[in-house]
Amino acid sequence: MVDIQTAISQLETAAAEGNLSTGAVENIHNWLTEPYLEEYAPLVAEHLASGSWKQLDDAFWTVVPFGTGGRRGKMYPIGCNAINDRTIGESAQGLADYVKEHVTGKPLGCAIAYDTRHRSRHFAELCAQIMAAAGFTVHFLDGYRSTPELSFTVRHFGCACGIMITASHNPPSDNAVKVYWSTGGQLLPPHDAQSIQRMKQVTWIKRIAFAEAFEEDKIVYCQDGVDAAFFQNVLTQSIDGPRDLKIIYSPLHGVGASAVPPVLNAAGFQDVEVFALHATPDPDFPNVPDHVANPENPAVFDVIIQRACEIGAELILATDPDCDRLGCAAPISTEPVSNEPSAPWATLTGNQIGALLADFLLDTRQASGTLTPDHYVVKTLVTSELLRRVADAYAVRTIGNLLVGFKWIGGAMDQYGPELFVFGAE
Template identity: 35%
Template sequence: MTTLEKAQLWLSDTFDKETQDAVQALINSNSPDLEDSFYRELEFGTGGMRGVMGVGTNRLNKYTLGQATQGLANYMLQQFKGEEIKVAIAYDVRHNSKEFGKLVADVLTANGIKVLLFKDHRPTPELSFTVRDKKCNGGIVLTASHNPPEYNGYKVYWNDGAQIVPPHDEAIIKEVYSVKFDEIKFNGNDDLIEWIGEEQDDVYIDTCIENSTYQNVGKENLNIVFTSIHGTTYTTIPKALEKAGFKKVDLVKEQMIPSGNFTTVESPNPEEPAALEMAMDLARITNADIVIGTDPDGDRLGIAVRNLDGEMQLLNGNQTNTILTYYILNEWRKQGRITGKEFIGSTIVTSDIFFDIAQKFGVDCKVGLTGFKWIGKMIRDFEGKEKFICGGEESFGFMTGDFVRDKDSCGSIILACEIAAWCKANGRTMYQYMIEIYQELGMYYEGLVNLVRKGRDGAEEIQNMMKNFRENPPKELAGSLVEEVKDFKEQTNFIVSKGEKQVMNDIPKSNVLIYYTQDGTKVCVRPSGTEPKIKFYISVKDSVASETDFKDKLKSLEAKIEDVRRDLKLD
């Protein structure tokens, strides 16, 4: 079927007049957007879907959301026969999120499923918490995380508060794709909706404080700057910091206003220094010790602290997680809580320093595929056998304890501020604390290269790049021979010096490659699951003897990452 024929199907009475008119306008204009809107179905992946809003099968709209929700409803009705089924729904600040939240609620209630619907914007981790706290069968959040303003998305959670994983994910996908648009039940029953709001915030915040607090040192003297970057955490973080005992909190007021246009930034992504520029400016005025920013749906956090020159420095995700993880495990050890049956969670693209930290404190470090849903799966798989302490991934995500089964900025921010306050009370900074950890365990440094390739041609180019890297792996990176080639799609680990392939079946298949060199350099190559990008995660390491040695080693590792980039021809 041609793209035009697919589009013409959307001119039928199955679709409302507004949709028909928009499709007809695309056809009449002969716009390239017609091709991109209809050349494929918007992928409902293993966690949900994310895409540009608009009409068409490859867009997020009333009908693609309705199809996804009808498929989910069909599956839940099979799984929970004879039960009262409850689903919690939250949404972020993006355009149409509130309307989409009600639309999704209507499809569920039309199928006899009770809905707990937030009255206004709420962070994704609060949705995850609410699923378990309210004993729901599942949850949905309308968000596109840190994508540009034209995007929105839909994430599905199961009854453990974690995103869906095998076997439920594939089964739900099958149900979704079996739903025809004229089978979607849009006529909801408002009697099956329970509205929730600030009372749930208090329960969530109190639990964050309870699970993320170890000591009360110097909190009243810590100078904090916080920005929600126009996102959902304006509803939770200021209140949480006040309840946790932090007295000196300055807010970037312009960015505490929720906005789907993210008016003061090019990208609302705290991984990018530009997103925290206004917060950094305020920190210079207030002489802040720590700057914190969160993404639109409030699960990621970016942290900046004062470096050795006294300037605010944005930490990368691995650095932040290194500090938080080391501190937590050290506190657990002091409290005598480590018995040898505990673990921390990480991912294949995250720094290997977490193996070293786990070994030091006598806990296990379990590793999964990219994404916190795999850490959530670890918690469920080992519940009652091993105790989960904390987990993180390089993309500015962390979680303390298992009360939230997704990355959680709220608990992580409370913990980070406690560490910053403790460091200040002891005459040092978080940055110096990080260097002390590197002196003990070795210094790791990371770089991330994103190559954006949009549309159908871009998707094909990314596929071809992965094919080439798979068939023609580099022999040497930054002067060190490649020793291992891990292929998670083929589930093999090729040991170059021995010329042998080992089977890896402890992690599910995924289109990811990892190269390890003889000096410990690590490069991970993977297409993004949510954006039109191919990502290259580069990690290098060295030893550092002292604080005065740190700057030189940092320059050396930065240069080494550039060498790897050139060897991979990523310039």
């Protein structure tokens, strides 16, 4: 039995001695006294009794913020400034409440997926329990799946919303919840700000046991059918051309092996090696520099380039842990230089990859006679102006200077029409 008064006295003493910030004191007091936070009070009291001031201040000094697509931060079992059952639960409950207020007259569905991070499966099941208790049918991707596949699943089943548990390329200590609207894109105005308000207002969180909800078909495993439909949808974007290319692909210990090799093989790229050192899903990302699996970091490619030189590969592709960010490397010459045994390699920046892909797609459409001045590419504020110049060279529109986040690119596609969309990059 927790002695709340003793814990409060310890909190007041810590505040008087300057061991905790003002924000932390206020938030800790709430976690000790609010009935809907009762399950966390014993662990909070334990931290107070042991004088764990740094851990308490880090976990409670503020509320973990909502970013461009959700809430992301360091995991810790207690605290409003950490990713844990309470903050993830608030996000799911607030999303459920908001969707039910704004989507009426039809059955409600929610798609849920998760990556290879610590506790991702746990948080995904927690969200499923909350959404099922709120009356949603949960389409649950059982097993590690990519963020693009989660987006597809939302549209495939006509869901009202979706949830992805991933902290993308953050360190192993982090996790996050990303929320999606019925479009398959992350929430745009006014839904983003309004749903955040609902999340902040959450007190009691209602759940149904996962096994019970599964037995009652309130949670449905859907990965087998969705995988096939997703792959087929991606393959419709494929363009004919040479396929005799030797590729090394790295998922950087993330989910990418569930999507990239199958699609490449189905598209006709038969010589694809999954880089063994990064192939195993691992939440600690042990074999990448500093344990940060970011394919935009050139150092990630050093060890893969060594393997590429050994086997004569011609292209390296790497994706981040939730497989929505791409990096690549390629030889910059067909011949060795100086006394090197193989040709030198270089990594490409995101801006370079975007410009090359845009040029290829625009050139292909122009050659086929299907490119018009009404077609368009999309960029954000952080995207190189080179993308606009490439589009100008083909006399097509650029929808540019959007805010950061792929949700804004998706919003532009909804606004200007997907049938005229050529390419988008951040």
